[in-house]
Each structure stands twice: as structure tokens, then as C-alpha cells.
Amino acid sequence: MRLTLTRKVFLGYFLMICLVLLEGAYAVFELNRLNLLSRSMVEGEVVDLDLEKRLIDLFLSQVSSEKKYLVVHDPDFLGLARSKGEEFDGTLLKLLASSKKEGNRRELEALWELHEKHQKGFLSAVEEVERGDFPGWASFNESDVQAFTDRIETMIWKQEVAMARKMNQAQAFSFRAYKITIGIVISMVVIGLLTAWLLTRSIRVPIRRLTEGTRIIAKGEFNRPIEVTSCDELGDLARAFNTMTGKLGKLEEMKREIISNVSHEFRTPLTSIKEATQLLQDQVPGPVNGKQQKLLGIIQEGTAKLVRLINNLLDLSRIRAGMMQYHFEKSDLLPILRRGISNIRFLADLKGVSLGLESEEALPSLFLDHEKIEEVVNNLLSNAVKFTSGGGTIRIRAERVAGDGQGSFDRIRVCVEDNGTGIEAEELSRIFDRFRQVDPIMGYDKKLKGTGLGLSICQYYIEEHGGRIWAESDVGRGSRFFFELPLAKEKEAVPV
Numbered sequence: 393m394r395l396t397l398t399r400k401v402f403l404g405y406f407l408m409i410c411l412v413l414l415e416g417a418y419a420v421f422e423l424n425r426l427n428l429l430s431r432s433m434v435e436g437e438v439v440d441l442d443l444e445k446r447l448i449d450l451f452l453s454q455v456s457s458e459k460k461y462l463v464v465h466d467p468d469f470l471g472l473a474r475s476k477g478e479e480f481d482g483t484l485l486k487l488l489a490s491s492k493k494e495g496n497r498r499e500l501e502a503l504w505e506l507h508e509k510h511q512k513g514f515l516s517a518v519e520e521v522e523r524g525d526f527p528g529w530a531s532f533n534e535s536d537v538q539a540f541t542d543r544i545e546t547m548i549w550k551q552e553v554a555m556a557r558k559m560n561q562a563q564a565f566s567f568r569a570y571k572i573t574i575g576i577v578i579s580m581v582v583i584g585l586l587t588a589w590l591l592t593r594s595i596r597v598p599i600r601r602l603t604e605g606t607r608i609i610a611k612g613e614f615n616r617p618i619e620v621t622s623c624d625e626l627g628d629l630a631r632a633f634n635t636m637t638g639k640l641g642k643l644e645e646m647k648r649e650i651i652s653n654v655s656h657e658f659r660t661p662l663t664s665i666k667e668a669t670q671l672l673q674d675q676v677p678g679p680v681n682g683k684q685q686k687l688l689g690i691i692q693e694g695t696a697k698l699v700r701l702i703n704n705l706l707d708l709s710r711i712r713a714g715m716m717q718y719h720f721e722k723s724d725l726l727p728i729l730r731r732g733i734s735n736i737r738f739l740a741d742l743k744g745v746s747l748g749l750e751s752e753e754a755l756p757s758l759f760l761d762h763e764k765i766e767e768v769v770n771n772l773l774s775n776a777v778k779f780t781s782g783g784g785t786i787r788i789r790a791e792r793v794a795g796d797g798q799g800s801f802d803r804i805r806v807c808v809e810d811n812g813t814g815i816e817a818e819e820l821s822r823i824f825d826r827f828r829q830v831d832p833i834m835g836y837d838k839k840l841k842g843t844g845l846g847l848s849i850c851q852y853y854i855e856e857h858g859g860r861i862w863a864e865s866d867v868g869r870g871s872r873f874f875f876e877l878p879l880a881k882e883k884e885a886v887p888v
Contacts (some may be wrong), residue, residue: 400594401623404587411583415576422569426562442552445489449543450480451507455537458514464519469517477511500800501546506540586600598626605633615641666695718761718856724879725755725804728762729788732769736777744782748775751790755804758877764853768861771807772873779871780812793876803876804857820865824851850875 422780459471460466484504491497513536605618617634669692674679680688733747740747769788776786789807817824824847853863865871 400591402593407587408580408584409579410574411509415580416574418504418576419569419573422572425565426569436685438555440487440490441548441555443490443552444544444548445482448541448548450476450483451540451544454480455571460520460670462517470518473514477507480507496547498544503540503543503547503803503838506543507534510536510540531664561850574721583808594624595626598630602626602630602633609640622863662698666699669695695869701714709879716852718762720759721762722757723762724757725790725806728766729769729790729806731766732773733788735770736773739774740786743777743784744778745777745780745784745786748785748787749790750787752792754881755790755792758804758879760857761853761878765857768850768853768875769806769808771850772875775846776808776810776812776873780810783868784811786810792864792879802879804879805874805876807872807874809870809872814867814869815863815865815871816867817865820863823847823863824861 419836454473456474457469461469461473484500484507486496488500491500567876587714605616617637618630669688671677673685673688673692727752729749733749737747773786780786787809789809791805793803793805851861854875859876861873861875863871863873
């Protein structure tokens with residue numbers, strides 16, 4: 393049977409409900425046993441014990457009245473003795489009626505006979521007193537009275553022992569019910585937590601895999617399908633996700649081929665247009681007037697943008713296809729930084745932006761592709777000039793840092809800092825995405841707008857060198873772009 397999410401949740405709740413019903417049924421069963429035992433004590437032993445204690449009180453009152461009558465011969469004491477005797481007989485009859493054990497009934501019947509014998513003896517003494525022949529109190533046997541009361545007290549003691557036994561039994565029932573109930577509650581908690589964990593895991597794990605797969609796709613990787621182990625709706629979703637990922641991968645591959653092919657096809661005619669335009673601007677074919685020079689300048693600028701875009705697209709295609717060639721050799725970083733400043737000096741002077749370089753006196757050599765690192769520096773500097781207004785400042789700092797945080801200098805960090813417009817926090821986390829351009833907080837020259845591929849290509853280059861690149865920014869105060877390169881040799885030189 394296929395366990396869908398609905399069935400899993402239903403089974404989990406059904407198991408919990410069964411455990412609750414089991415615990416409830418057992419609790420009701422034990423409570424019923426305790427109720428029956430309590431009722432038996434209340435309706436049996438407790439009532440009988442009260443009646444037996446009343447018996448001894450009645451008998452002692454009867455004997456006391458009888459003694460007083462035999463001494464003073466007062467008829468009131470005689471009536472009181474007879475009434476106590478009748479009440480004694482009535483109480484004894486109640487005990488006989490409620491007694492269910494044969495032993496108790498025999499004991500009560502024997503008590504009845506003794507009481508009858510005692511009353512007959514008293515009546516004989518009364519007759520003697522009425523005749524005046526003999527002092528009836530002298531015939532009153534104290535030993536018989538004592539034996540009678542001892543017999544009733546023995547019955548009371550037996551009844552109290554029976555009650556104590558039942559109370560102990562009730563306490564044992566209660567303690568056993570307590571222990572079993574605690575055990576059931578603990579087992580319910582354990583089984584409930586286990587069930588909840590299994591249900592949560594059966595849902596959480598596929599969702600986590602789907603989330604990771606979504607993040608991988610967001611990075612542009614379409615060749616890592618999600619592992620599908622469940623047969624529920626989440627499994628269906630994962631399989632559909634894998635199907636979608638496969639189709640997106642095919643579309644991405646087609647897109648790369650199209651971009652590469654189109655870029656290659658565009659590159660040659662655009663280069664021809666650029667060179668022809670340059671010849672016209674240089675008036676090699678013949679003189680041109682001012683308006684024509686302006687139009688040729690627009691054509692030259694547009695062609696240059698298209699050439700840069702196509703070059704970036706070709707570089708990105710080669711990077712994504714793993715076909716970009718690198719020439720790693722031992723080089724110094726400071727000459728590369730100086731060339732970057734020299735390359736951007738003209739554009740910075742046009743905007744009135746000052747450039748500066750701060751570095752340690754002697755930085756160790758690195759194994760790097762100086763052309764790729766120079767391209768990174770040029771891109772970071774051009775972006776800094778783009779977002780810095782006239783009168784601003786751009787500084788490059790280079791220093792050795794401890795990559796492991798333990799004081800050993802194993803990396804060189806380069807920082808390109810400006811005091812321009814800055815970048816908002818939500819934009820800062822996406823500036824290294826492909827075709828991503830930051831919307832300026834304050835306007836800048838639209839002629840300087842790029843393709844949105846420069847930082848993405850810079851990230852690929854730095855990571856290929858075993859380093860990392862990141863950015864920090866304060867809105868309205870400027871931005872800082874960092875990249876680090878390891879001192880250790882991590883790449884062999886690859887001939888171009």
C-alpha cells in the first residue's frame with residue numbers, strides 16, 4: 393500500500409488515539425475496581441463495624457440499667473434495661489441480615505443465644521425481686537457479662553482486620569494503577585515523540601532536499617538531480633522537480649550554444665564595423681564634417697559596447713564550459729595594481745576622481761594569471777569610478793593577512809574602496825550574479841553602463857585562483873570590494 397502524506401498523518405494520529413484510549417480504558421477499569429472495593433467497605437465492613445460497636449454500647453447500657461434496678465428496684469431502670477435489650481436485638485438482627493459470610497453468621501447466632509440466656513437470667517432475678525424472696529442482684533454473673541463483651545470486641549477486631557485488609561488491597565490497587573499509568577504515559581510520550589519524529593523526518597528530509605535542489609538551480613547548476621526515496625506526494629514532487637531540472641539543463645545548454653554561436657557570428661562583423669568607423673573618424677577615405685564626426689562617434693561607442701558584451705559572453709561561455717585557459721606563473725601583484733590604476737586614470741581624471749595605492753613595501757610573489765587578475769582589477773576600478781561623483785576618492789590597499797585566523801600570513805588581500813553612492817543591502821548579496829546590475833542610488837553617466845557580467849567573471853577568475861571575492865558597502869558613504877589570493881602554489885602553469 394502506498395503511504396501518502398495523508399495516510400502517514402492519519403496513522404500517526406490513529407496510533408496516538410489508540411494509546412490514549414488504552415490508557416483511558418485501563419484507568420476506568422482500575423477506578424471501577426477501586427469503586428467496587430470502596431462500596432464494599434462502605435456498605436459492608438464500615439456499616440457492620442458501626443453496628444457492632446453499637447452492640448457493645450447497647451449491651452453495656454442494658455447491663456448498667458439492670459444492675460441499678462436490682463439495687464434500687466426502680467421501675468424506670470427496668471424499662472430502660474428492657475428498651476436497651478430490644479434495641480440490642482434489633483441491631484443484632486440487622487447484622488444477621490447484612491452478614492454474607494457463614495462464619496460471621498454463626499458467631500452472630502451464638503451471640504443471639506447468649507443474649508437470650510442473659511435476658512432470661514435477668515427476668516428470673518426480676519421475678520425474685522418482685523416476690524421479695526431473694527436479692528436478685530446477687531444472681532448477676534459478672535463473668536458472663538465480661539465473656540459477652542469480649543466476644544463482641546473480638547467481632548469488632550475481626551471486622552477492623554477485614555477493613556484494614558481491604559484498605560491495603562485498595563492501596564495496592566492504587567499503587568499498581570499508578571505505576572502502570574505512569575508506564576503507559578511514558579510509553580505514550582516515547583511512542584508519540586518517535587511517531588512525530590518519523591512523520592516530521594518523512595516530510596522534512598524531502599523538503600530539505602527540494603530546498604537544496606532549488607538553491608543549486610538558482611546557482612545555475614542543472615546536472616544534480618534530487619535523490620527520491622519516498623513514495624508519497626513529496627516523492628512525486630521530487631520526481632517532477634528532477635524532470636523540470638533536466639529540461640532546464642537542456643534549455644541552459646541550448647542557451648549556451650546559442651550565445652556562443654551568436655557571439656562568434658557577431659564578433660567578426662562588429663570588429664569590421666568598429667575598424668571601418670575608426671577609419672572614417674580618422675578621415676582616411678576622405679574628409680567628414682562635424683555632424684558626421686558626431687554620428688561616427690555614436691556608432692563607435694555603440695560598437696564598442698557590443699564588442700565588450702560579446703567578449704564577456706564568450707568568456708562566460710568558456711568559463712561555464714570549463715574551456716577557459718589560464719597561464720599561471722610566479723608574478724608580483726603590485727605592478728598589476730599599478731597598471732590597473734594607469735588604465736583607469738584617464739576616465740577618473742575626466743570625472744575629477746583621485747586614485748591612490750597603499751601597500752606594504754614588499755609583497756611576496758604569487759602564482760597567478762596576470763592578465764585575468766588585471767582584468768579583475770580593471771573591472772573593480774571602473775565600477776568604483778562609475779559610482780563615484782566628481783571630487784571623490786578611490787583607494788587600493790594590498791596587504792598580507794592570516795587566512796586561518798591563527799597569525800600565519802598565507803594570503804594577500806586587495807581592497808578597492810571608494811566614497812561613492814554605496815550599494816543597498818538587498819542588492820549587495822546579488823551583485824556577483826550574471827546579468828545583474830545595481831540600480832544606482834544617485835544617478836551616474838548612462839554612457840558608462842555595463843553588461844552585468846563583469847563581477848560574475850571576476851568571481852570565476854578569483855575562485856579559479858583558489859581565492860575569494862566579496863563586497864561591503866555603506867549607503868551614501870561608499871563601497872569596498874575585496875579579493876584574496878593564496879600565497880601557496882595551487883595551480884600549475886598552463887601554456888596558452
